[in-house]
Amino acid sequence: xxxxxxxxxxxxxxxxxxxxxxxxxxxxxxxxxxxxxxxxxxxxxxxxxxxxxxxxxxxxxxxxxxxxxxxxxxxxxxxxxxxxxxxxxxxxxxxxxxxxxxxxxxxxxxxxxxxxxxxxxxxxxxxxxxxxxxxxxxxxxxxxxxxxxxxxxxxxxxxxxxxxxxxxxxxxxxxxxxxxxxxxxxxxxxxxxxxxxxxxxxxxxxxxxxxxxxxxxxxxxxxxxxxxx
Amino acid sequence: xxxxxxxxxxxxxxxxxxxxxxxxxxxxxxxxxxxxxxxxxxxxxxxxxxxxxxxxxxxxxxxxxxxxxxxxxxxxxxxxxxxxxxxxxxxxxxxxxxxxxxxxxxxxxxxxxxxxxxxxxxxxxxxxxxxxxxxxxxxxxxxxxxxxxxxxxxxxxxxxxxxxxxxxxxxxxxxxxxxxxxxxxxxxxxxxxxxxxxxxxxxxxxxxxxxxxxxxxxxxxxxxxxxxx
DNA sequence: ATATAAACCAAATGGAAATTGGTATCCAAC
DNA sequence: GTTGGATACCAATTTCCATTTGGTTTATAT
Numbered sequence: 001x002x003x004x005x006x007x008x009x010x011x012x013x014x015x016x017x018x019x020x021x022x023x024x025x026x027x028x029x030x031x032x033x034x035x036x037x038x039x040x041x042x043x044x045x046x047x048x049x050x051x052x053x054x055x056x057x058x059x060x061x062x063x064x065x066x067x068x069x070x071x072x073x074x075x076x077x078x079x080x081x082x083x084x085x086x087x088x089x090x091x092x093x094x095x096x097x098x099x100x101x102x103x104x105x106x107x108x109x110x111x112x113x114x115x116x117x118x119x120x121x122x123x124x125x126x127x128x129x130x131x132x133x134x135x136x137x138x139x140x141x142x143x144x145x146x147x148x149x150x151x152x153x154x155x156x157x158x159x160x161x162x163x164x165x166x167x168x169x170x171x172x173x174x175x176x177x178x179x180x181x182x183x184x185x186x187x188x189x190x191x192x193x194x195x196x197x198x199x200x201x202x203x204x205x206x207x208x209x210x211x212x213x214x215x216x217x218x219x220x221x222x223x224x225x226x227x228x229x
Numbered sequence: 230x231x232x233x234x235x236x237x238x239x240x241x242x243x244x245x246x247x248x249x250x251x252x253x254x255x256x257x258x259x260x261x262x263x264x265x266x267x268x269x270x271x272x273x274x275x276x277x278x279x280x281x282x283x284x285x286x287x288x289x290x291x292x293x294x295x296x297x298x299x300x301x302x303x304x305x306x307x308x309x310x311x312x313x314x315x316x317x318x319x320x321x322x323x324x325x326x327x328x329x330x331x332x333x334x335x336x337x338x339x340x341x342x343x344x345x346x347x348x349x350x351x352x353x354x355x356x357x358x359x360x361x362x363x364x365x366x367x368x369x370x371x372x373x374x375x376x377x378x379x380x381x382x383x384x385x386x387x388x389x390x391x392x393x394x395x396x397x398x399x400x401x402x403x404x405x406x407x408x409x410x411x412x413x414x415x416x417x418x419x420x421x422x423x424x425x426x427x428x429x430x431x432x433x434x435x436x437x438x439x440x441x442x443x444x445x446x447x448x449x450x451x452x453x454x455x456x457x458x
Numbered sequence: 459a460t461a462t463a464a465a466c467c468a469a470a471t472g473g474a475a476a477t478t479g480g481t482a483t484c485c486a487a488c
Numbered sequence: 489g490t491t492g493g494a495t496a497c498c499a500a501t502t503t504c505c506a507t508t509t510g511g512t513t514t515a516t517a518t
């Protein structure tokens with residue numbers, strides 16, 4: 001499968017010639033260098049020989065290559081997938097709640113700064129729809145969407161991404177213990193008033209109240225969660 | 230910008246006609262329904278009138294629309310991206326700092342609760358090493374490790390995972406504008422005292438002070454960051 | 459006034475064509 | 489018989505362009 005590097009003996013000259021050429025070359029921002037076919041022509045060597053030299057530099061970690069993409073100086077960018085499944089495996093509902101209590105009040109605080117009228121309109125719609133929900137399933141859909149709308153309103157794509165990750169883990173952890181009650185949430189379910197308070201605070205640009213209301217809400221949710229176990 | 234729904238008075242007949250048509254329609258897996266131009270023809274109404282009816286259904290949350298994509302039944306799906314590269318592409322240094330200021334003070338607060346003596350010992354080592362650093366490169370290594378040790382001390386694998394994600398994005402975003410100064414940090418660099426204050430607060434289990442010290446520190450970093458641009 | 463039709467726009471999609479690193483084959487040279 | 493070069497081919501990826509789609513504007517008619 002893999003050919004041991006020591007198997008071939010590329011002329012050392014080609015490697016050093018390549019090194020010099022690359023050093024003298026001014027690379028684009030991403031460190032991409034010309035395709036092999038051009039490079040071999042520019043250096044006056046065959047593609048086979050050039051590739052042997054490139055093999056050496058790659059083994060040294062000086063560059064990395066990928067089919068269809070090209071050859072790049074530097075080290076290969078990290079495999080960049082926050083493995084949600086792995087996170088969920090290590091975590092548990094209590095941790096998820098603690099993480100929510102850490103993140104979401106501060107997100108709400110930021111949202112109170114930056115929310116647009118459209119954001120607030122969508123929050124209000126989520127409130128209304130969650131009140132009209134006929135099943136817990138529907139209720140949770142609109143509850144989730146309300147919280148995400150608040151995260152969107154923070155106008156920070158990174159915070160939103162972190163929130164989504166947290167949410168994905170939450171779904172994965174909570175999966176299997178979903179509420180399947182046929183009954184629907186009572187009209188005086190604690191979340192209704194608490195959600196209302198959060199949106200109210202955001203609408204009034206009261207950043208401290210927004211954070212506090214979100215914290216209160218999540219702490220209530222946490223208490224209910226622990227009670228049930 | 231937004232047209233108030235009450236502004237127009239679409240024939241209620243069209244809305245109910247549309248409701249019926251959609252109910253009778255068997256939708257594809259993704260809930261996508263025919264483009265407006267087809268729908269209006271099928272229903273024998275003008276596109277303008279159809280759109281008014283669609284506006285109603287959208288306001289009710291029964292469907293969502295997006296230019297270029299189409300119109301879909303149900304509620305708008307959340308596009309969850311745990312892809313760090315994608316996150317980094319959409320984000321920027323300012324956002325990263327805001328996200329840090331949101332997350333890390335609260336993480337420090339949690340850490341002040343749960344840090345073990347071993348955690349604190351490691352934090353102190355990071356402090357010492359960062360003071361001894363001979364280059365900015367070294368300094369940043371120990372700075373990063375200090376912040377991560379604090380996240381570890383929160384004893385919450387999910388928070389730690391989110392912190393790591395944030396950090397990966399930070400590295401990706403900051404890439405290319407790394408400090409290459411040959412000089413090393415001054416002995417009175419602001420971070421030294423600020424780091425000290427954070428660890429001190431954690432050690433004394435002063436959760437409020439820990440959060441405050443971390444927030445102060447990151448706000449200083451943010452200020453310096455913006456100054457340089 | 460209101461509704462309709464038509465045209466236009468920008469976002470998004472889809473697919474063909476071109477590009478690129480990797481691999482196999484054939485052939486000449488020594 | 490081994491080595492190296494030229495060529496062709498492969499699959500992953502990108503690039504480019506036409507098309508589609510929801511959103512908006514304009515002109516026309518009733």
